[in-house]
Amino acid sequence: MPIEVLMPALSPTMTEGTLAKWNVKEGDTVQSGDVLAEIETDKATMEVEAVDEGTIGKLIVDAGTENVAVNAVIAYILEEGEDASALDNVNPGEAKAAPKPDDAEENEESSSESSASSSASAAPVQASGAIERAENEPRAMSVMNETRDEKTYSKFKTQTVREALRDAMAEEMRTDENVFVMGEEVAQYQGAYKVTQGLLDEFGDKRVVDTPITEYGFTGLGTGAAFMGLRPVVEFMTFNFAMQAIDHIINSAAKTLYMSGGQLGCPIVFRGPNGAAARVGAQHSQCYASWYAHCPGLKVIAPYSAADAKGLLKAAIRDPNPVVFLENEILYGQSFEVPDDDDFVLPIGQAKIEREGTDVTIVAFSIMVGKALKAAEKLAEEGISAEVINLRTIRPLDVNTIVRSVMKTNRIVTCEEGWHFAGIGAEIASVIMEHAFDYLDAPVARVTGEDVPMPYAANLEVLALPQDQHIVDAAKAVCYR
Amino acid sequence: MATTKRKRATTRADNQASSEDLLKYYRDMLLIRRFEEKAGQLYGMGLIGGFCHLYIGQEAVVVGMQAATSGDDGVITSYRDHGHMLACGMDSAGVMAELTGREGGYSHGKGGSMHMFSKEKNFYGGHGIVGGQVPLGTGIAFNYKYRGEDKVCLTYLGDGAVNQGQVYESFNMAALWKLPVVYCIENNQYAMGTSTQRHSASPDLYQRGEAYGIPGEQVDGMDVLAVKEAGERAIKHCREGNGPFILELKTYRYRGHSMSDPAKYRTKDELDKMRKEHDPIDMVKKLLIDGNILDEDGLKDIDKEVKAEIAKAAEFAQNSPEPDRSELFTDILIEV
Incomplete structure (x- = not known):
């Protein structure tokens, strides 16, 4: 059978175009990659290359023809061993039907509008998805689990939020070699707000990493390390600076599991103070809760007490997903009762x-x-x-x-x-x-x-x-x- | 430490590549080219949607670099990624089916042309934001060092990406912490439609790491043997614990930036000259014939075999069903 050369689409929205010029004539031998013709739309011109090799058997559409439908046969190429008689039985009449998507039968569009039809068929999917979720109320039921309420512990100690955060990291670092902390001033300086105090002494500079002041870069670096199964805790000196890094938090950390069809998870925690501190002005005083909470693929936590801070940061570090952990500078020095137990963890997704x-x-x-x-x-x-x-x-x-x-x-x-x-x-x-x-x-x-x-x-x-x-x-x- | 050196590797028949190597490079490059031609055709038929960035012309870069790795090294790149995946050994049918957005694609149709991954083949994407893969690749190298694994991450970026700030943030950290990462700058001379002369104050991209003490080398990226040789030097440098290395691979894409780019910003003569005089596949073909390794018939057999594989991939990509509706809500978070 001769090989059909079809009118190509230059973009998913193109349905027809002009065959401006033939670069070959009948009888010419062509190789893969040879330019056969030039086509035009109102937006652009493009060359049509041969995908197969052989001899040009017949040109079906004349140069200069306008409104040639996408996927219409514009020429035949004879394969090696074929002669012109092979063209006797071909019928270039209609545009070739692009194979329909699975549920394309639900709509009536012609094949030449396959891109339009697939977007049309996507609409009911979205709508039914939304309906399913609405019926699935209340949504948070699935996140309930057996984690103990902090009131059921018998031993407590009084701790500041700052100490609770530090203890949460230290405890998780002791149990999992893959957990490491990185950020500006987290190691030798002991934390810009002293949250990482003592971690360098206990875990060394391999696991408590001072970074240059380069949020975009180290957030991407941490995310790449998390793709490989490490569990970075990335500290932002404040979340205001994470605006430089938000591309990696959303585009790389939150979306890759989905884009990879479930292959590449990202167990990472982005933490640091969020919201207003005191008298630090417009660029250092913003709450990002709704920014991050908007995005599927992320979990977003905002602790209040020291018990919240400890139980939830431990949960965040153990979680296989990217977690944005929004702390508050003014709360760092406030003291609360915290269960005195290394196994104290709070469930993500549960209010108190x-x-x-x-x-x-x-x-x-x-x-x-x-x-x-x-x-x-x-x-x-x-x-x-x-x-x-x-x-x-x-x-x-x-x-x-x-x-x-x-x-x-x-x-x-x-x-x-x-x-x-x-x-x-x-x-x-x-x-x-x-x-x-x-x-x-x-x-x-x-x-x-x-x-x-x-x-x-x-x-x-x-x-x-x-x-x-x-x-x-x-x-x-x-x-x- | 040596800072930068400029070296164009020689590429004649007196090179040390074995017949098997040459045959493999020929086949691998041809597979990429035929794959991309088929992808372009399927795009034209409306079977592939959205953005589709073809790799035709640049095949020697990934095939040469992959030949320089141990096979276990990591690879990460941008959205012009089909060639990288095939070079890593990913299945052409799985890649093609992702392009058509089908269940049988590497990401079950949820990633598309720009977003595919294979842990098994150490390929970590497929990233759509220009330059975004550079810190990610640096993080993969950080992971290798953290775990004490003897691996290197090949982090590919284009000549457009080299002007992104995050690239220099990554260079700095990689040099500071001596991370095993080879930054492979694929200089195809156009950042979409803007030529290197018009977008880069200093067009010698291999020098971009000089301020961080990262050695750089410019390589003829149309010559698979030169690429492999330079790649081996760069990877050795990383494996020996010396930190990152920059390779600028001078190459050329025959097609537009994406399928909808008619590439009016360059002359036809420029393209024709590249195709006729510097085609990476023709170069190896000539070595095979001149070296009496294979005759025209032998080459035809390889062509046929490659063509058959691509035909199979295209068939699979068209027959694999669209993802089930339930896929819409999977893989958003890992269930705890």
Whole structure:
């Protein structure tokens, strides 16, 4: 059988084009790679190369012909040993049908629009996917597990968040040779915020690695090492600097498992202080919770207490997936009770009810949990019983705990330092609408940072950040008091 | 330590390559070329979508470099990756089926032309952001050193990527920590449509590591034997614990940057001259014939065999089903 030369598409959206010029004539011998013809669309011109070798048997479409359909036969090449009589039985009549995708029969598009048809068939897949997930409520159920609540431990010690983080890393480094810490000033300087204090002495410079000030580079380097099964804990001096590295956090760490069809995992932890510290200005005071929580392929954790910090950082290091671990500089020096047990680990994806209540649910994470607890005290004085939920994990979000609480209180206030637009509060408001709309007695209220870059002046900074009084006011508003 | 040296390796029939080696290089390069021609054809038929960056013209680079490795060394590259995968020994049918977005593809259709991986063949992608693979490859080398493994990571980048900041962040760390990584700069002379003269203040890319004390060498990337020889020197340097090495492999892509690029930024004469005078496959073909290693019939047999493999790959890529709908939600996170 003679070999068909088809009108090629220059792009997935091209359906027809002009056959501008033939570079060969009938009877010519051609090799793979020889240019046979030039074709044009309104956007570009391109050469058609031979993929097979042989003799040009017949040119079907004349040079200069416009509107030649993609995949139409434009010429025949005779294979070695064939002569012109082989052309007697060929019928170049119609455009060749591009093999249809599996479910292409669901739509009517012609084969020459195969790219359009495949994108059309993708739409219902997406839609049904969304429906399946909506039915699959509450989503967080699967992340519940047997990990012990910290209250069930018998021995506790008082620790700062800083010490708890250090102990979490040290304990995991003792049990797993593949765990190492890297970042700016993590080793000899003992950590810019002293979180890695003592690690260099115990583990040496092979496993506690001072990096140059080069976030993009060392984040990519850590990610590459994690592809190979090492378990890097990458410290950012603050998450503000991780903006230089976000390409590798999202494009390399979060997406590679999917892009590789499950072949290449990335067990890495990106940790460091997030959000506002004190008087450090706009470029050093931003909450990235919603940025990272937006992305599939990542887990995002934001601890409040020292117990959160320890139990969740250990879980993050053990997790086979990339985890963004958002700490808070102001909390580093605060002390809490922490179970005194090397096996103390907290489950990722499970929120904690810090204080039970019946009138209003207050959801917070990181430093805002402390402010929410203060607000709950004040509300109690005014006879309002607030339930305070410490999210602990932002992604996957523990929808169950929030929804159950709202079913009880019928009112909810969300709290975050970050900006309101597309923030965590916005997501929780949607989740509540999807799962507990009929239980709401008031619209969801959001307490967030003001919609401004962080000012330096002390008084303005206080005004820009959400305070416990804002939470009190919002809670009273949703209680109509 | 020697800093940079400029050396163009010689490539004549009096080289030491054995007949078996030459035959292997010929076959491997031909396989890549026929694969890419077929991919271009399937793209034209609408069977491959999105971006598709062909490697035609550059075959000697990966085949020569792969011949210089131990076989266990790691390889990572950008999105012009089909040739690298075939050179690493990945199955042509699995690669082609990924191009068509089918279940039988290396990533079950979820990666596409730019994103394939094979742990088994030590191929770590397939990365779509220009320069992104450079710190990743440096991290793979960090892993080899951390574990005390006697391996080197070949980290390929193009002449466009050499102007990315993250490349220099990687050079710095690799030199500082003496990581076993060979940065293979495939200088095909065009960063998409912008020529090296127009995008690089200093066009001698092998010198880009000078500030970090990384030795560099410029190599005729159209000559598989020169590439192999230089690759062996670079890899030896890394294995001996001296840190990274930079190879600038001067090469040429015959096709546009991607399928939709008509490559109007260069002259037809320039392309024709490369094809006629410097084609990497023709060069080895001539060595085979002049050295009486194989006659025209023998070469034809290899051509046929390669063609048959590609035909099989194309058939598989068209017949393998699209991924099941359930694949949409798998491999996002590893279940704990």
